[in-house]
Amino acid sequence: MKKAQIFQLSVIVVLIMFFAEKYFQLETLHGYEYYNRILDxxxxxxxxxxxLLLYKVQKLSEYLVLLAIAFASSRFLFTKLELKTKWYISIPVTLFASSILGLIFSLLLSFINPYYSITANNGLANYxxxxxxxxxFLRQSIHVFLAISLGLLFKQLESLLSKNDIKILNLLGARYWVFEFAIHFTVTSLIFAFVQVGQTRSQFALTVPISLSISLATTVMSLIFLNTFTKNAQLDFSKFADKISxxxxxxxxxxxLLYFSVELNLHFGDRYLNVSISSMLIITAILFILFLIITLVHFYFSSKNIRENIALRVELGDTSSSLAQLKSQINPHFLFNSLNSIYGIALAEKSPKTADGVQKLSEMMRFMLKENTQEKISLNKEIEYIHNYIDLQSLRLDTNKHVQxxxxxxxxxDGNISPMLLIPMIENAFKHGVSIDKPSFIDIALKCNEHYVSLNVKNSNHHKEKKVAEESGIGLENVRKRLELLYPEKHLFQVYENEETYEAFIKIELA
Incomplete structure (x- = not known):
């Protein structure tokens, strides 16, 4: 089972446990307390x-709506922000959307339940x-904002785990992350000791599980920090507003995660109204800056060993690639002579489609033997190879009326690119997206400018059983690994799959 699938399964289990806990709270102690408040x-x-029944339905409905908002933000908002790399607009957009939805939910809630300010922990507030x-309105807006943020967090973690090789996590090694966790735990424990001066040993011991949980959470955030603020195993503060947002x-x-775990227990009345939201934000901001600095400073002093590790991996990758290329160059003159002979026979027998197909195949083989051995080639040559491949496949599909x-x-x-990074997605579409008796489609869209090239391939999904022979060749996973080595922090590679369609997207910075 892949890491991303394990993560998704873990999220589902956590959600089931979350709703089970909230339902249990509403059915037992909290429900009983709320009933007594209303009865008074x-x-x-x-x-x-x-x-009481209305309160139970209301709270569970709120959680379901917030879950839907989190899912929508992870599915749509995260993808657009990541593709367009415009995270600097994410906070104002999220605040605006949270305010609008918070106002709508507040109006609806106040209309349905005139006692909306009463919870299990407080009665009628004197306001x-x-x-x-x-x-x-403030509370509902905060809930929506946190739900959107939670959805983006889950999508970011899923995106990191969907890669077969989590670059930052694996390059730094287990020792680095154990030490990072230890630093966070020490700092968190010192903060608790400072805030609760004069506490006994038993009281301090009670804060240890909380410190461990916070340290685990901040260590996960350290992974995200480094994934955002590093480039080629070095700290990179370009587009700072975008990255910090x-x-x-x-x-x-x-x-x-912490807030929603205790949200049902929070007072809405006196306690909630007297809590200074600004101070909470200030504390969160201080902790955010503190752990961000700790993470980046720790990484800075470890970066030399990391770069040496990357250099070794690139060297090993180049060696493996060279060996694979040498193995593929078996009797090239024999193959070209054979193709030329078949081309002449096809022309003599007046078979223009066969002759055209042989010519396209010959050009593709010439590309494989000459251009594919270079470190980088002209992007136009790569696109020419793609055209030849599509034309050759079109000859095969001419008689198939089911394929669009x-x-x-x-x-x-303009620009240069490492060869054979784009074609595997197109090969995958023709190999697994075409059926001889079912409606099929393949949509290929390639865009380019002086800064980047992007390729989006979408095709029908017929759930073919993959055989060992079909798994040979470069493959999408190998493309992912090559991108990590050749274009670190300069690429985006995403795959989306459902019951009916399969879609792959790649974007590479050329500069």
Whole structure:
């Protein structure tokens, strides 16, 4: 089972446990306390039972809606932010969306439940209706903001784990991350000791599990920090506003895990209204800056060994690639002479399609033997190879009326690229996206400019059983590894799959 699948399964298990816990709380102690609060106000058992049922439905519905918001943000918002690399607009956009949705939820909640300010821990608060609604609006907006942040956090972790080789995690090694965790635990314990001066040993011991949980969370955030602020195994502070916005929003996603775990227990009335939101944000900001600095400083002093590790991996990768290329160059003159003979026979027998196919195949083989041995080639040559491959496959599909092929390739394209990084996605589409008796489609869109090239390939998914022979060749996983080695921090590679379609997207910076 892949790491991303394990992560997704873990998230599902955690969600089931979360809703089970909240339901248990509503059915037992918290439900009983809420019933007593309403009974004290209305002096009617029937009314208290009705509002207790309403309260249970309300709270579970709120969690379901927030879960839907988290899923939507991870599915759509994260993808757009990552593709366009415009995280600097994420915070204002998230705040605006949270305010709008928070206002809608507040109006709906105040209309459904006139006792919305009452929870299991407080009765009727002595505040004006305007102020109570203002704090309801504030609370709902915070909930939406945290739900969006949580969705983005889960998508970021899933994106990291979907890679077969988690670069930062693996390059630094287990010793680095154990030491990182130890630093975070020490700092967190010192903070608790400073805040709770004069506590006994038993009281301090009670904070140890909390410190361990916080340290684990901040260590995970360290992985995200380094993934964002490093390039070629060195600290990189370019596009600082974009990167700091991304890290801050994902940190709030981590904070939301703690918040939602205790949200049902929080007072809405006196306790909630008297808590200074600004001070909470200030404390969160201080901790964010503190652990960000710790992470980057620790990485800085370890970066020399990391770069040596990367250099060794690149050297090993180049050696393996050279061996594979040498093995593929078996009797090239014999193959070209044979193709020329078949080409002449096809022309003599007046078979223009066969002759055209042989010519395309000959050009592709020449590319494989000459261009593919170079470190980088012209992007136009790579695209020419793609055209030849698509034309050759089109000859095979001419008689298949079930296949719809749409190709959009921009040309000319300036710049150089490592060979054979784009074609595997197109090969995969023709290999696994075409059925002889079912409707099939392949959509290929290649865009380029002086800064980057992007390729999006979408095809029908027929759930073919993959045989060993079909798994030969470069493959998408090998492309992913080559991108990690050749274009660190300069590429984006994503795959989306469902029951009907399979889609792969790659974007490479050329500069």
């Amino acid at each position: 106000i209305t002096q009617s058992e029937q009314v208290a039972k009705q509002f 004006s209706e305007i102020r109570m609604f203002s704090h309801l 991304k890290c801050w929003l994902l940190t709030m996603g981590m904070v939301s 092929l749409n190709v959009s390739i921009e040309q000319p394209c």
